[in-house]
Amino acid sequence: MGQQLDLSSYPFNWPSLACATLPLTSNFLLRTNHLSSSATSRGSSCFCAHMDNMGDPKSIMKELLQGLELARQLQVYLHTPSSSQETRDLIQKIISTFEKALEMVNWKGPVPAGESSQLPITAAIRMSDSPISSSPQSEDSERDLKDQDHNAFRKRNTLPRWTKRIRVTPGMGVEGPLDDGYSWRKYGQKDILGAMYPRGYYRCTHRTVQGCMATKQVQRSDEDSTIFEINYRGKHTCTVAHNVGSSSIIPLENQEPSLNNTNQQQNILQTLEQQPNDLLSNLREGLRVQTENLDSTDQSFAPFLFPLSTNIKNEGQVFPPHLLENFSSPYMSPATSGISHYSVSPSRVNSVVGNPNLATFESHINDMIPAATSAPNSEAVGLEFHFNQFEFDGQNFRFDNP
């Protein structure tokens, strides 16, 4: 077993993890024994509560999926240069165990044995009770915009939805899939009961013109202030071309997490490489494509490293001058409670790079970064994307840290 892991230092939902590990191998149970007494005791109560649902396949699957996701979170946390290969192997085995268990309970998702552990969980999940399996475009064509609005509101729970979690990691750059490539407009913000931070509501910019009903919600995690959850709802039906580069038009299909997103990601990266300008050069310095743990057939989730702006004035942080060279002046974000920060201006990115994806991506980050970059002595901000929520068989599965 080798290295002992100080799991208590990681901000996970340990009670849930303890519950989720019950059906697993002794290896992982052994690890959970290192949890603090409070965590393990709460885990015990959690187990008792779940005993009521024992035998229910959905409950079992829910627990397994939660365990799988938590293991993946752990993998992310342990994916550091200081972590040993043994540690990485261990977490990989844990993930594989979860996936095999899911297969045993007749999980229909594409989680093939062996290579399955390389797949993002989101790629393995299909939302079943939502209209995503059919063509929203064809459905929407039968309704006028007013009906869409009305229906979307009254039946919002039936919309396809999925959640991305983004970690803003000091000193790691922006790591994760590139922006979803759509332009969003904020239409509301709400304080959520029990949540430390307000939730932002966004909808597709093209809603009024094309009736695109896609929306998303962005909320900062209470447990880990470096994590942001982006909850997408509805599929884009807009047909606005993604002006990436001079001639590339990326199809708007497959906006939701799917393996077919590969081309879009690759096109963006490819187009970036073709941009002969200073800003791109600066961006490229921080660009890194991580291929480790990626299935060869799935590059849609290729992490994307991107040098992000951080708080400089307020936090005394230092940012490499070459990265700030083409950045806009610091400005006061109206949503940041007075925290000023440097940022890539979306308009400048559009005009210089001609890449609205980057602009949109940055606009998202601007919403999140001010508070998320409060960690001192950070030179960069990293984002890690993965999903923690989905719908299955009419049930909504979450992996929240309550």
Next chain:
DNA sequence: GATATTTGACCTAA
């Protein structure tokens, strides 16, 4: 002036 954001009020599902 056009577009985006903010924010209090309103509506609806649970």
Next chain:
DNA sequence: TTAGGTCAAATATC
């Protein structure tokens, strides 16, 4: 009844 989600007028920014 309440909390989450949306609307829309006011305000800010480009």
